[in-house]
Amino acid sequence: MIDALRGNSTMQLSEDGLSWIASSINITCFCGFAVVAIVTEILGRRKALILLNIPVLCCWIMVYFAQNITTLLFSRVIMGVSYGGVLMLTYICVGEYASPNIRSLCLNLIGCVGTLIGSSLGHILSLLIPWREVALLGIIPTCLAIVIPCFWVESPFWLASKGRFDECTDAFKALHISTDVTKKELALIIANERRNQTKYSSNTHVLKLIITKVSIAIKERYFWKISILNTVINIYRIAGGRILFTTLALTILKDITGDSNILKHTILVDGFCILGALISCILVKKFKMRSLLFSSGILANIILIVLASVLYYRPVQDDIYVWIKVSLLALYFIIMIAGPYAVLETLLIEINPLDIKAFFIFFFGAIIGVAQFLAVKLMTNMVNLIGYHGIFFLNAIIIFICMTYIWYYLPETKGKSLEEIQCYFKNESVLEGVYENCEQCNVLLDSVKKKCPHII
Template identity: 50%
Template sequence: MKRAQVLRQMLVVTGLAFCSLSDGFIFGQMSGMVDALNGKDSSINLSDDEISWIASTINITCFCGFGLMTILTEIFGRKKTITIVTTPVLICWLMLYFAQDKYTILATRIIVGASYGGVLILTYINIAEYVAPDIRSLCLNLMTACGTSAGTFLGHVLSLFLHWRNVALIGLVPTAISAILPLFWVESPSWLATKGRFNECERAFKKLRLPSKESDLELKMLINSQRGNNNTTKNNLFVSILSKYGSACKEKYYRRMTVLMMVICVYRVAAGRILFSTLIITMLQEMTDTSDIILFTLLVDGCSLVGAGVSCIFVSRLRMRTLLFTSGPIANSVQVILACCLYVWSDNSFYVRWTKVSLLALYCILISAGPYAVLETLLSELHPLDVRALSTFVLGAWAGVLQFLSIKLASYLFSVIGYHGVFFCNAGVVFLCLLYLYFYLPETKGRTLQEIQLYFIDNSYGDNEEMLGSEQRNDLLTKKMTIKV
């Protein structure tokens, strides 16, 4: 039995890893495509404004995927929804390969954006619901950091050697695997609990988790927290979702969680990973004033991948707050130093080029090893179970707008205030976000999703009830949550 449980967990983790790899490959391929359409590839005539729309559209249409995911996951469950929202990406890779005009390319960005948004949020949700609390941060980091970085790295490198159409065709492979593997999962126990299917929830939970006192208590808390809250039917599904979300918004604890997640989204955008993933090839050419950037690209992307791997060690050994408030200020200081170097050094001699690229690579390894590992974990943990899908949609829309503006305005800002100006601005925003998080971010490592929610309700994980015994303490925690929810 233990062997079967481990295999089921590995199947879930592998499927989510390919989802993240496919998501990263989307941006890696797009970076090469955008660079080629800027001058190397004259088969499709595009203006600078049209290219910026192609580069940024995916970030604004992704919130459509959040909304689509909200409805589909309530109807079909977690695992089937991944297959449903991934299938259009397969079609878009083929459309991109045969595209002969700007409208086809723009259409693929719109469709991919919606699908990407759905898959991205489902990755966060599934890791939170399928994986045990003690390894949740590690698994999430493997998926969203290592998987995404590997996909982006692969897309960038292939784009330097192959035509962007051929790179798009290669994207079929990870996307197809990510669509097929979820069909072999068991359904999410948390989703089954929200539907009142408690017997199925218990069976699914036991298929995924090894038997222990902690897992038994987690299962009991999960089921008890959903008893009496399952009045949703197919006829009033949409109304029920909105009603639950409206009730949650009236609660002070959910407003606290929402503001915290909004700050986290701002931090993620200002830290620049999406910007680097989308425009790094063009950025490196302009920062170094040379088109021979193969080694530069390998260094920057390689360091991002190494940083993602190192973060797995950090998140397994350090607490979330310790990791964030140690690595965050250090990484941001490197960004300030890089901005200063770009401002001071106008020439591009051999040593200057390598100094700039090395600082950028160092920054990438630091943000991947620390801040992003924490921020991605938090985004999977801070949504209450009852309104997780719609809450994720709302925060995802906020993040999508920020990312869209970041990419759409990037070329304009680079020409007006320079790369150094953009990095200075981003560093200032990051420092403000770190200051807010320092005062309002709780420690979440090793806590169940129910305990994290309880903290925002009454500023306590329930540890002060330990003298009541584990069974009584579990009953008290679920009672508090039921009252608030």
């Protein structure tokens, strides 16, 4: 709705004011990460998700009735805090509720397909109907997000962390088909949490418990390996441009095409984005994570460089070159979303330290939230300084650097449980595709060649 506000005569918003409205939600999201770290520890995943969605509903109503920039900015602050928590909690729930073999597919349906359909509807509706009515329509999915979790079971991981092992078993069985693999996974969850109960038994206060867990984790080498990898993955996501594009799509397309009538261009690019998200559901099921990330990532980056070159050498808004530019942008996003984004969204959930997942997401979410805020807030200044071609060239360089680091330090995670992935970062040992952690007796394995002296 940012582009629609640009032509609003009653509010008379400046470009600086519009950039604050567009970017403020990114920097306030990390407050939501802090809220979710505490609320979900106390209430669990299900109740926390319901509670955090209520302010989001209120924000859409505020936007609908807003008459000045102060109200709009205030709604963005509340939305950032609430939806920041909702977003992270949603990803946490998928990681904890879904089986390893369908986890990447579920995360992709939520993180790519669902998000892009929502943003595309926002882009198209903002071109067709008044922006206040677009805000009013935002109430519908928010109400669904409040009602649907009422019918969930609680997360088995959270129940186990509270020592409610019988309830954990019932919830896990409700979510998974009973096989030898799922029985081992359940046994592993309970064994890990029994050990944690002993480790943290003296700390009954929630805040003191979180501080104790964090102080233990930051002394471990694996924590910093995961932290650096998490940061690099997030930088890759920001440089990929999806967040920037979904926020300022209409403005970017108008600048690139030099035309105010961009409905066809918007449908083309957004349609390709959704198509890429749908294709990614097939790709993440058929290919390994590493293979998909690097093959599609390199191809997408080459297209981004070609697009930047066309923008640089053909700045004139000729009909043929306009469609070439829009088509290259659409092709870039279809490949980027079908491959790299599908993998990166999944990895951000899979590589978190299990003991301090909520805190980890809050701390590094705050850093990345600031980076996303700066990317959107400074977009106008960067366009004036180096142009869209300069921005795309810069993003391509950053992506290549991130891919180089990920190549050396990212393990294959497809089909692995969250405990197995964490064991890899702790021990960096792999046996027949399964991560082993004999030192702490975390994993029960039937096919390990070297027998563990502490069988669970």
